[in-house]
Amino acid sequence: MRLRLVPKNTKWDFFDWSGVTLGASVLAVIASVVLAVLVGLNFGIDFRGGTMIRTESAQPIDIGDYRDAIAPLDLGDVTITEVFDPNFDADQNVALIRIQAQEGGESVSAELTEAVEAGLKTVAPDIRFVGVESVSPKVSGELIMTAVYAVLMAIAAVLVYIWLRFEWQFAVGAVAALVHDVVITIGVFSILQIRFDLAIIAALLTIVGYSLNDTVVVFDRVRENLRKYKKMDLKEVLNLSINETLSRTVMTSVTTLLALGSLYVLGGDVIRGFVFAMIMGVVIGTYSSVFVASVILLRLGVKRDWSKTDGGAGTQFANIDA
Template sequence: MRLRLVPKETSLDFFRFWKTTFGASVLAMVASVVLFLLVGLNFGIDFLGGTTIRTESSQPVDVGAYRDALDPLGLGDVVITEVFDTNFGPEQNVASVKIQAQEGEEAVSNAVLDEIQGALRAYDSNITFPSVESVGPEVSGELIQTAAIAVVLAIMAVLVYIWLRFEWQFSLGAVAALVHDITLTIGVFALLQIQFDLAIIAALLTIVGYSLNDTVVVFDRVRENLRKFKQRPLVEVLNLSINETLSRTVMTSVTTLLALISLYVLGGDVIRGFVFAMIWGVIVGTYSSVFVASAILLYLGVTRDTSKTDGGAGTQFADIDA
C-alpha cells in the first residue's frame, strides 16, 4: 500500500474565490512594499560594510567559544564561520570573523581590532591573524546594486523564455507570480528583521527557479488540455490542469520542505537566513503558481490554436503519486 498525500483524482475548484485570493495577494504585495519603505531591511555586513578577520590556530575552531569571547565587546553583528580547504594541513584550523562597521566609521578601527584580537587570544593563546580585510560603504552600495540587477535580469529572462515557449498571456502570468514571490519574501524579511545578505540574494534567485518550474508544469498541462478540450471554458480547463498536476506539486513541495526544515533546525546560524528564505519561497511559490499565475491567465484569456496537437507538452511526470 502506497502513501498518498492527495487522492489520485481530485476535482477541487481553485477559482471559486479567485478574485478574493488574487486581491489578497495584491494587498500582501502592497504591504510588503510599505514595510520595505518604512521599516527597511536588516542588511548584513555584505551590504553595510565592515571588517573580515581571518584567524588560524592549531586548536580546532569552536564558533560558540569565539562568539562568547567577543560578545562582551558589544560589536553588533558578528558572523563567525569555519573555513575549510583541502590545502590546509592538520594543524591549520582557520576561521573567518566578520564584524559590521561601527557607527560613524567605514571599517573597524585599529583600537577595536586590538580588543578583538586580545579577546580571542584570551581564549586561545596560539591563535594568529593572517589577514584583515575591510569593506567600505562604497563597495557595499555596489553589491546592493549588482544584486538588484541580478534579480531583475533573472525575471526578464523568464519573461522572454515563457513568451517564446507559450504565449504572452502565459508569460505575464509567470512573471507576475515571480514578482509576487520576491516581493513577499522581501516583505517578510522587513517584517521580521532577519539579516539580509548576499546569501539571501542567492535564495531569491533560487526561489525564481523553483517557482518558475512549478508554474511551467501547470502551464504545460493547461496548453495540452486547451488543445484536447477545445470547447470547454477556460476556467474549467485551468481547474482540470491544476487538479491533474496537484499530485506532482504537493510531492515536490513537501519533499523540498522536509529537507529545508531539517537544514533550518540542524544547520546552524550561518545558513539559517538562507534556509528560511527558501522555506518561505517554496510556500509562496507553490501558492502563486495556482492563485496568481493561473488567475492572470484566466483574466487575460488565451487564444486557442486548434491546428496543433497535444503532443510534446512535456508533462509526462505530472501524475506521479503523492
C-alpha cells in the same frame, strides 16, 4: 500501500475564491513594499560595509560585558549577538560581532581587530576569532546594485522564455507570480529583520527558478488540455489542469521542504538565512503557481484556436523543449 499526499482524481475548484486570493496577494505585495521602504532590511556586512567577527569561547557569553569591553575603542555602530545551534558542544559559545565601516570608507583595520580581541580577552580570556569578514562601503554599494540587476534580469529572461514557449498571457501570469514570490519574501525579511546578505540574493534567484518550474508544469498541462478540449470553458480547463498536476506539485514541494527543514535545524547559523528564504520561496511559490499565475491567465484569457498560426501571439516557438 502507497503513500498519497493528494487524493486520486481530485476535482477541486481553485477559482471559487479567486477574487479573494488575488486581492490578498496584491495586498501582501503592497504591504511588503511599504515595509521594505519604511522599516528597511537588516543588511549584512555584504551590503552595509564593515567587519563581521565570529568569536568562540568556553566561557558563557555576556553581551553586556562584551560591549563594555570594546566600548573604549569608539567603533561606532556595533551589534553583538549570541549564536545558538544544536550542533554546538556544551562549552562552545559563539558570538557574532558586527562593526560598521570606519571613517574614510574603510572596514575595521587589522590593528583595530587585534584591539577588539585584546579587549574581549579581559572578559573571556580563552576567546578566539574563528572568522573575520570585511567589506568596504564602496564595494557594498556595488553589490546592492549588482544584486538588484541580477534579480531583474532573471525575471526579464523568464518573461521572454514564457512568451516564446506559450503566449504573452502566460508570460504575464508567470512573471506576476515571480514578482509576487520575491517581493513577499523580502517583506518577511523586513518584518523579522533577518540579516539580508548575498546568500539571500542567491536564495531569491533560486526561488525564481523553482517557482518558474512549478508554473511551467501547470501551464504545459493547460496548453495540452486547451488543444484537447477545444469547447471546454477556460476556467474548467484551468481547474482540470491544476488538479491533474496537483499530486506532482505537492509531492515536489513537500520533499523539498523536508530537505530544507533538515538544513534549517541542523545546518547551523551560517546558512540559516538562506534556508529560511528558500522555505518561504517554496511555500509562496507553490501558492502563486495556482492562485496568482493561473488566476491572471483566467482574467486575461487565451487564444483557443490552436490550429491556426498567429505570428503575433508568440507561439511559433511553443514546441521548444524545456
